[in-house]
Amino acid sequence: GRLIESLSAEHERWTTQIASIGTQENCLRGDVLVASAFVSYIGAFDGNTRVSLVNRHWTPDLAERSIQFTRNKSPIQLLAHEAAVAKWNQEGLPSDEVSAGNAAIVLNSKRWPLMIDPQQQGIEW
Numbered sequence: 001g002r003l004i005e006s007l008s009a010e011h012e013r014w015t016t017q018i019a020s021i022g023t024q025e026n027c028l029r030g031d032v033l034v035a036s037a038f039v040s041y042i043g044a045f046d047g048n049t050r051v052s053l054v055n056r057h058w059t060p061d062l063a064e065r066s067i068q069f070t071r072n073k074s075p076i077q078l079l080a081h082e083a084a085v086a087k088w089n090q091e092g093l094p095s096d097e098v099s100a101g102n103a104a105i106v107l108n109s110k111r112w113p114l115m116i117d118p119q120q121q122g123i124e125w
Contacts, residue, residue, distance in 0.1 A: 030069025
């Protein structure tokens with residue numbers, strides 16, 4: 001009896017998990033487009049321009065083309081887990097969005113990326 005009850009509870013969790021994975025799979029192309037555009041192009045811009053590019057240009061363009069993407073995640077969240085960002089902050093990286101974005105770009109680039117770092121906080125990190 002207890003085994004059946006335990007498996008019944010797991011069935012509900014698995015059903016929810018499968019639906020979540022299906023949603024993630026449907027959004028994968030759009031998420032990869034946003035993340036790769038962020039890594040490739042955003043480093044040269046300040047914080048306001050970055051937000052504008054993502055929210056006013058890139059994601060509306062994806063929606064217009066019917067390319068699904070995860071709407072409640074920023075490019076930084078697509079590129080790094082919260083634990084990684086917290087570790088960067090513990091290592092001395094400032095906790096602002098531009099610094100976290102710069103770190104995500106650096107750690108997801110194969111070559112030296114172009115970055116705006118006027119206070120050299122990223123270099124120190």
